[in-house]
Amino acid sequence: MERTVARVALFAALIAALGLIPQIVIPFAGGVPITAQTLGIMLAGLILGPWRALLAVLVFLAVLAMGAPLLAGGRGGLGVFAGPTVGFLIGWPVAAIVTGWLFRMMAGTQGRPGRFQAKFWPGVIASIVGGILALYLFGVVGMAVVTDLSLAAATLAVLIFIPGDVLKAVVAGLIAQQAARARPDLLE
Amino acid sequence: MIGVTAESARWLRAIPAGVKLAALAAISAGLFMLDGPIPLGAAFAASLLVAVAGCGFALLRSLRPIAWMLLFALVAHGVLGDWMLGLAVVFRIATLVLLASAVSASTELSDMLAVFDRLLAPLRWVGVPTRPAGIACVMALRFAPMLTQRWTAMSDAWRARSSRRVGWRLVTPFLLSALDDADGAANALAARGAFRRR
Numbered sequence: 001m002e003r004t005v006a007r008v009a010l011f012a013a014l015i016a017a018l019g020l021i022p023q024i025v026i027p028f029a030g031g032v033p034i035t036a037q038t039l040g041i042m043l044a045g046l047i048l049g050p051w052r053a054l055l056a057v058l059v060f061l062a063v064l065a066m067g068a069p070l071l072a073g074g075r076g077g078l079g080v081f082a083g084p085t086v087g088f089l090i091g092w093p094v095a096a097i098v099t100g101w102l103f104r105m106m107a108g109t110q111g112r113p114g115r116f117q118a119k120f121w122p123g124v125i126a127s128i129v130g131g132i133l134a135l136y137l138f139g140v141v142g143m144a145v146v147t148d149l150s151l152a153a154a155t156l157a158v159l160i161f162i163p164g165d166v167l168k169a170v171v172a173g174l175i176a177q178q179a180a181r182a183r184p185d186l187l188e
Numbered sequence: 189m190i191g192v193t194a195e196s197a198r199w200l201r202a203i204p205a206g207v208k209l210a211a212l213a214a215i216s217a218g219l220f221m222l223d224g225p226i227p228l229g230a231a232f233a234a235s236l237l238v239a240v241a242g243c244g245f246a247l248l249r250s251l252r253p254i255a256w257m258l259l260f261a262l263v264a265h266g267v268l269g270d271w272m273l274g275l276a277v278v279f280r281i282a283t284l285v286l287l288a289s290a291v292s293a294s295t296e297l298s299d300m301l302a303v304f305d306r307l308l309a310p311l312r313w314v315g316v317p318t319r320p321a322g323i324a325c326v327m328a329l330r331f332a333p334m335l336t337q338r339w340t341a342m343s344d345a346w347r348a349r350s351s352r353r354v355g356w357r358l359v360t361p362f363l364l365s366a367l368d369d370a371d372g373a374a375n376a377l378a379a380r381g382a383f384r385r386r
Binding site: 001002003004005006007008009010011012013014016017018020036039043047055059060062063065066067068070075076077078079081082083084085146147148149150153157171174175178179182183186 | 212257276277297328336339360364367375378
């Protein structure tokens with residue numbers, strides 16, 4: 001219980017910290033600074049597993065709604081839940097579940113039960129399906145609802161962020177692999 | 189504690205957090221029933237008045253991050269042939285964001301936590317312990333600035349030793365240090381009997 005609460009709280013804070021960091025620059029994106037907040041969501045899914053990742057994201061959103069300026073660019077408070085990007089916030093818990101669940105499905109337990117292998121490609125694929133496909137589904141629908149635009153127009157508005165998010169999925173896969181190597185009992 | 193609480197008029201701060209939140213929810217639902225640029229424009233003007241009177245012009249900055257999105261929505265609706273709808277949509281979103289930001293700016297984080305705890309009360313009635321949720325929220329609030337500081341320290345160390353830019357490579361040790369902290373915090377919680385049933 002204590003372990004779960006502490007990890008959930010730490011990951012919620014980690015998602016926040018990754019968003020507040022301006023200087024994470026992924027070199028091959030042409031030096032375009034990419035906020036790492038969705039990287040935090042993907043990592044939560046990969047490392048905590050679906051349910052604890054869900055809790056971490058919910059804690060993050062609760063704290064955000066209470067007024068902590070934890071979104072990239074120091075945004076926070078209830079205002080962010082009224083803006084056109086609210087769909088992405090709603091999609092975050094789902095993205096965390098899908099990423100974690102898919103990764104656990106693909107990574108498998110070899111030999112020791114409960115011990116997942118942190119393979120690179122399953123991590124990337126799970127991050128893409130959860131952190132991009134599932135997330136953008138909610139994000140685009142949310143934007144279409146809030147702005148009364150058609151789904152096609154809303155999709156057009158967010159298309160520019162997809163390449164950066166694919167890079168983040170690759171980075172998430174790499175980091176999860178490295179982290180699991182450094183702490184072999186991490187993905188219990 | 190960190191928060192977006194800003195300078196705000198006493199009358200706005202004096203309203204209980206629960207009342208402000210309930211009013212915000214009601215107004216939000218009402219705004220989605222209104223149609224047309226004129227009633228929504230009036231709603232926007234009214235919210236502008238409340239926001240500026242309650243929190244000053246600084247609150248208008250909350251509109252800046254969504255300005256491009258609003259412009260895109262307006263132009264997209266215009267190009268598709270309905271400028272009036274575009275205008276109505278922009279007014280609606282701006283009103284919602286302004287009012288929500290005004291509530292956040294005039295409410296202390298601790299009051300919000302109290303409301304959050306009350307919202308979880310139904311879970312308590314059916315026997316779900318809600319204390320861990322509250323503790324997790326407070327811990328996340330404490331850890332967020334701590335982790336941000338940690339990142340700054342680690343990237344300073346990187347820059348002192350390397351001519352290359354700080355990149356994603358630093359995220360792995362950062363993550364590991366955070367996870368180790370989590371284990372330490374878990375031990376501290378256990379040692380203090382944080383979740384023992386009373």
